[in-house]
Amino acid sequence: MNVARLAAVDAAQAARVLSEVREATLAGRRARIAPRPVIGQSWERMLRSGLDPERDRRSGVLSEDEVRYRRARSPLRQVLPVLREGLLSVADVAHHIMVVADAEGRVLWREGSRPVLRKADGLGFQLGADWREDVVGTNGVGTPAVVRRPVQVFGGEHFVRSQTSWTCTGAPITDPRDGRLLGVVDVSGPLETMHPATLAWVESVAKLAEARLRELHAASLDRLRAVAAPVLARLDGRALVVDRDGWTVAVSGMPYVRRVALPKSLSPGRRWLPVPGSCAVEPLAGGWLLRAEDDVPAGAGSRVVLDLARPGRCELTVESPAGSWSRELSPRHAELLYLLAEHPSGRGAAGLAEDLFGDPSRTVTVRAEMSRIRRYLGDVLRHRPYRFHENAEVEVVLPDDPRDLLPQSTAPALARRRAAAGAVP
Template identity: 40%
Template sequence: MSYAPHDAYSRLLRGAHEAAATGRVWPAHPRGVIRASWQRSLDAGFDPEARSAPLVYDLSRLDDVRSAHPLHPLLPLLAGTLSGLADHLMIITDGRGRVLWREGGNTILRRADQVGLADGHEWDERVVGTNGIGTALATGRPVHVYSEEHLMRVLHVWSCSAAPITDPDTGRVVGCVDVSDTARTLHPATLALVGAAAKLAESRLALHMHERDERLRRRYEALRARPGVLLSPTGRVISGDPGGRLGERVPLGDPTAPHHDVTTAEPLAERRVVLGDGTVAVLEPFSEGYLLRALPAAAPPALTLSFLGEGLPSISLGDHERPVSLRHAEILALLALHPHGLTAEQLSFHVYGDDGNPVTIRAEIHRLRGQLGKAICAKPYRLACPVEADFLAVRRCLAAKDAAALAGAYKGPLLPRSESPEIRRERDELEAQVRACLLRHGSPEHLWSYAQTFSGRDDYEILERLAALHPTDTRAAAARTRLLL
């Protein structure tokens, strides 16, 4: 890049910088990534007149922090990758932009000390403003910050290229690699080289992760531990979920909770976790990882449908009884009669006939699911819980030709006010079968019970049978009276 474009851009940046520092409208804008960074920094209350990044680590304890950091084993790799930039300052930070390591010549190290480009100092955008490290961490991608693009004035003699490093095990950014210099600008290849170093570090972290996974998998198979889904210490799914139902990772809540090795005599501490689909499972520490075991599913509450007779239809889900509209009763009856489910189009036709509209049925199902929740599934619509229905009980009595049970179960027609074509067909068919079974197999007591229903009250053949009973039988007298009306 020639100096002329740099000079023009520097003049633009100086004007924008003065406006931003004084709260005035910017007369011109820097490039998009820098403009967004300036806005974030100013919104966080950053003062462009600050002189240095803050020291946030106790330097006497920094060695412990470094040795525990996942990038510590990769220092030779990163240094070797960037060795061609020997005249520059190389910095490696943690995921919050706090400097853990740096390398460079004595002259540039002294210049870096003056602005806090040194061990233990923090370079988050919120505390230092726009800079290569902080902006790369904020955006999650490699970025180059040219001198006057820094918000902190004392950094206008610096330029830097930085790239974040993401740990494939946790999915979180764990650090940043940065190359800085007091030159007017860095070579255009610097950003690409820094990005390549970050990608190389991520590849090495992934390799180490797969090696740990394989060790954990082999130990699990060797010990023949009880079945479950094997998880890494960070909740990644290693094996045991062939369908991928859990996704790549199971949230553990507190992944730093202490582990108990499976080979020790100590009882394993277990805790329950809620999975993404709302089910509950047991999380059991195993070696360096975890085993996830499903809890036996609790039986869903039964849905009881009371739709026979002249009274208002009602339903019960578990112990909770509630009234239900005729339209919703029709839908539930049809789903109970078709346990394998119905599409919206089929259900619409059964309820409304040729004038039905699937959109209307979907709206009704939506309202019904608001009352019954997961008791109704979709694609196709079906009942996903145990169902007890008075009309289904009548069907079972008919199949068994049990007249005594039938007389007690049949309370009257199925949803007598319904005009649904399918409900009317089912109602007429059920009525005919009940009547035929009782006339053929029923005792006077059974016939009298049927005569108390809406349809049996004026049934001529049923009343004739009852009228033929002994004259002193009160049922015979009642039947003769009805025959005379």
């Protein structure tokens, strides 16, 4: 049964069907109609975490000052005009609201129909509220952030009973440069106001927002490139100029690298970076000048921590005697690095393609992604076969429940590991 179409034709019947499915499934009985896979999998995560579906659980709401602070720092503020133009005019007429949350599930912007905003207040869906999936259950903000794709949650598909009169449709907005999750845009309202086309509508606007972010980044790199050109022309030796996030705008005396992994807090002075190694760091307007010095071997003595403990938010940290840095990983890079950690002796492109796609012939995709990873990992990652440096200590931090390992991943190797974990008594 197509729940979306049923909701559009007969909201009352849809509500009854979804309520029956929810009651039966959460009670451990076989439902007349199985929940949609994305919903069923979310419910399983909630049950494993011990979340009570009968309890209206809420986290502390951020102060107004903290909301303003997060807004000022969020890249999503740059695409609010795109989101408003694409969503608000229709949302207000259709008695919906638009909600924009950051990568941590905190509601930073909320606009639209005033009556619906008041109803949202009653659900705790207010500015500064925490709508992560593991806090308030299956919903249109937290669940898309975990599975990294658009999700529509109809009435009784919400895990927590108090939300079952509500329907929401959310799409993740990712940094188009590296796949990092920036937040989620959501359109919400009463069940009877929703339409099956809402999912495609919200997804398309989220894609427009990502395209706008891509344009803004290209413009900022062009501005920094104009500053970098005369600086590099006066220098001898190897050097490069990067923006504040490590994206390269110009190089001199060395091969081009697309991005340099920078520590979260970089300051001028002598530093070690995966590329170019030991270097002098000097500030430029909008970026950094990195002047290479004597190289320090990147892999030897390094400690690599692959943190997969938080569903939907994976991080890599590399520590060495010369310095350390961290980087949030895209879902694909998290998959690949986990698979390499599982195979210390190395894994070829065909083996990784089999692990990821069930098709060993898809080596072109694997090699392209591994090339991107090696650009920021440097000598910490070897190839032929792909593997971590033999002298690097590699630690993988897993979720408390191994069935929550990279839940957004459809890779056969990851699915087998989650299934094996679920089969252990």
